[in-house]
Amino acid sequence: MGKNLYIAEKPSVAMEFARVLGIKGMKRNGYIESEDSVVTWCVGHLVNMSYPEKYDVELKKWKVETLPFIPDEFRYEVIENVKNQFEAVKGQLERKDVETIYVCTDSGREGEYIYRLVDMMVVTNGKVKKRVWIDSQTEDEILRGIREAKDLGEYDNLSSAAYLRAIEDYLIGINCSRIFTIIYGNLISNILNTKYSVIAVGRVMTCVLGMIVQREREIRNFVKSVYYKVNAVSCGNSFKYKVDTESIYFASPKLFNESGFNKEEYAHELIKYLKEDNEPVKAMIEEIKKTKEARNPPLLYNLAELQNDCSKKMKISPDETLKIVQELYEKKLITYPRTDARVLSTSVAKEIDKNLKGLINYKFKEEVGKILDEKKYEKLSRTKYVDDKKITDHYAIIPTGFGIGGVDRLGEQQRIVFELIVRRFLAIFFESAEYKKITIKIKIKTESFYLNSKACVKRGYLDILDDSSNDDEDENNLDNNFSSFKKGQEILVDDFEIKEGETTPPKRYNSGTIILAMENAGKLIEDEDLREQIKGSGIGTSATRAEILSKLERIEYINLNKKTQILTPTLTGEIIYDIVKCSMPTLLEPEFTASWEKGLSMIEHGVIEKGDYMQKLTGYIEKNINKLKLKKDHKMIFNQILNIPRNITKGKCKCCNGEIQENSKAFYCSNYKNGCEFKIWKNELESIGVEIDRKLVDDILGKDSMVVKSAGAEDVYVSIRDSKRGGVMILLANENK
Ligand SMILES: [Zn+2]
Structure with missing residues (x-):
């Protein structure tokens, strides 16, 4: 009987497969072999796309005449520094005694691509090929993945999407970087005072740069407005002025907004009016409104939400978060991290008590015990946390319940991230949080003032999510404070105060909010509840967003403040933005970039043909590159770019008065x-x-x-x-x- 060959994405994962399968063989040069099985591994990518000079030596020189570069057939080659491992893998794949190949690379588009590239370079005639697709690296899941492995052919669409993604990045990167550098390289060098500038352009990268530059300019161009609010103070409570239809200021041009005036004198004018023939100032309690509001626990983490939380709470970059969760995944502690989904699948929900039972020895013993005793997980399938329609390849990130014993040996950051994931998971078994709100409306003559107060009356899931941002009053205080107020009662106003308000500029992106904005085609939805409902098409994928940000930082187009995680463009980044904006603006449009991503996902799901996609892609590149080659607008664009105020510092040196x-x-x-x-x-x-x-x-x-x-x-x-x-x-x- 022939042997089974298991091929993993990297050595550590291969060892895990070998251990789970009980393959106790000799570790040889790049593989392990037993009586009936062989395990081998890639080291990430072993094969990549060849550079243009491999097609034609002449293409090494960057020349306008050789653009656009769109080969009829793409060439691939073994990556030089991993040649030995490639040979080891090739040797195993081509063995006569290997009958079945189990592809065990990462269960995602990139993992599929890593294997397919290798497969393309070797001869595997007649061998059976199966794909192991898993949601976690626990023993059970690995065994299930192997048992239920489907024919590799069922993943051909995913493979096509992977190839196309790479081709798209390659063609846009090479053609655009070359043409922009040829035309505008000197211009940049002149502005920046450098010798030679290469302009790096990327499909997703340039779009993200654009988001950061645009935001910076909105802030720079922002003009602050000041306005004046009026409070009526009674027995230590400040009632806030708000204009309504009965007010003498209704629709008045003196108003800045419904609760403030354009000028301080108008605020004084209001106070004068309220006091006139009304001293001491009397007010009538017109309405006391009590309402209750419930908030459900948030949805589970996908990678973007987790990256955002880690940026906010731990001040670490999305790249660092991804590294940490990858480690937690490989230690079997959590499920597959590169996921977009924030819900669970029905099948996982059915067995969720397994995950919970495993957590009994973790730090939330009492909470987990209660969930298990009261069987709070039984109705999970009927909640918003379970929805098969919202899952593409993997469900949300949750603890597996395995490997808890190893938590103590984790690094500090790993421990904190794991705890975040566990808390978020346990929260869905908790009750909602409830708030009580009291609004008191008073009337002085024709004018209305409001007092709003809110208290959390039931913490519910907040007990586990530990939202320390909850600084509302408690319920007793709320009731006590306002128990003396009765509807229809007359109260005395001790004083009026005028408070200045000012408009605020938009906020800069930080490393977390930019990931959320990328997830939703360039729009940042700050409110988590709203984010739950809106699911747009993304820029980049869960697996790639962190790396895109790191690259922009590495090539110094953006700056990431390590302490605050706030992103700002560099001067170079801004100039590149201006060049792209003037000559190929679609690259900066989030909706446009997201539409490419959507196309890839349609390929993956067999909705469109790869030929159609390729045609659209090459058409786009040809049209845009040829337009740039015509040169007729260049002088105008040069001038436009030179005339943009650069915000280059005009200050003088403190020592010698130099520039x-x-x-x-x-x-x-x-x-x-x-x-x-x-x-x-x-x-x-x-x-x-x-x-x-x-x-x-x-x-x-x-x-x-x-x-x-x-x-x-x-x-x-x-x-x-x-x-x-x-x-x-x-x-x-x-x-x-
Ligand atoms: Zn000086």
Whole structure:
């Protein structure tokens, strides 16, 4: 009888398969073999697409004439530094005594691609090929995956989508980066004062850069408006003014919004009117409204939601979160992490008590015990947390219930992320949280004032989700405070106060919110409840978003503040944005980028043909590259780009009055060649939670010291003084005012 060959994506996973299958064989050069089985492994990708120069040496030079580069047939090659492992894998796949191949690479598009590329380069005539598709790496699940492995052919559509994704990134990356660099490279060098600039353009990457640049410009162009609100104070309670149809200010141009005036004098005018023939000022309690509001536990984590929470709570990047969950997955603690779904499948829900029972020895013994005793999991299938229609390949991230004994040996961050996942999971078995709201409306003459108060009356799932943001009053206080108020009662107003309000600029993206915005075609929905309902098409996939962000940071188009996780574009990033905006704006449109992603998912589900997709793709590239080749607009675009205010700092060096220049690490003096060492290090700004903002640098250069708001919203005192770092002048300080 022939042997079974198991091929995994990486060595650690291969060892796990060998252990579960009881394959106790010799570990040889790149594989393990027993009587009836062989286990081998890739080391991630072993094969990739060949660069243009492999098609034709002449294509090594970047020339307009050779673009667009769209080969009829794509070439692939073994990656040089993993050649040995490729040979080992090839040797096993081509063995005469191997009868069945079990593909055990990661259960996703990229995992499929890793195997298919290898398969393409070897000869496996007549062998049976099966695909092992699993949701976790527990023993049971691995065995189930092997037992229920389907024919590899059933995953051909997924494979087509994987190939097309790579081709699309390749064609857009190569053609656009080349044409943009040829045309605009010098322009960038001139603006940035560098020798040579390559312009890196990517299908998803450039779109994300655009989101970050646009947001920065909205903030830069934002003009703050101040308005004036009026409160009526009675017995220590502040009632807030709100205009309604009975008001003498209804639809008045003096109003800024329904609760504030354009000018302070109008606020005084209102107070004067309220006091006129009415002293002491009397008010009538017109309405006391009590309402109750329930909030259900949120849906489970998918990767984007988890990355957002980790960015917010732990200040770690999506890339770091992905690494951590991958580790937790390989330690069998959690289910497959690269998932979009926030719900469970019916079949998993049926056996969910297994996951719960496994958690009994984890830190929430009491809570888990209660869920099990009261069988709170029995009706799970009928809740919003279970929905087969909302699952494509994997369900939400939940604890498997296995490997709990190993939690103590995890690193600190791994432990925290695991706990987040467990809390989120247990929460769905908890009751909803309930709030009581009291609204008291008082009337002074024709004008209405409101007092709103809210208290959490039942914490429900908040007990496990530990939302410490809950700083409402408790119920007793709420009732006590307002028990003296009765409808129709007259009260005295002790005083009026005028409060300034101001409009706020949009917020910068941080590493978490950008992932959420990518998940929803460029729109960030801040409210988690709303996010549950709206599921748009995404930019990138769960598996790729973190890497795209890391790449933008690596090539210095964006800056990620390590302390605050806030994203800002660099000067280079902004110029690239302007170039793309002027010459190929569709690359910046989230909806457009998301539509490509949607196309790929339609290929995956067999809705459209890959030929049609390819045609659309090559058509897009040909049209756009040929348009750029015509050159007729270039001069205009050059001028347009040169005329955009760059926000390059205009400040002067504090030592020698030289010009201030900027690179990725610092703002420095143009006289550095003559020995001036003046520098403002960007990471010094980061370390005090201040974003890299050229206007801020100018402001500081113009003064000796100033107070700025940090991302934590506290005031930070900033001054320029000597630093210990090589004796240069530097910006520093984190002292309270
Ligand atoms: Zn200087």
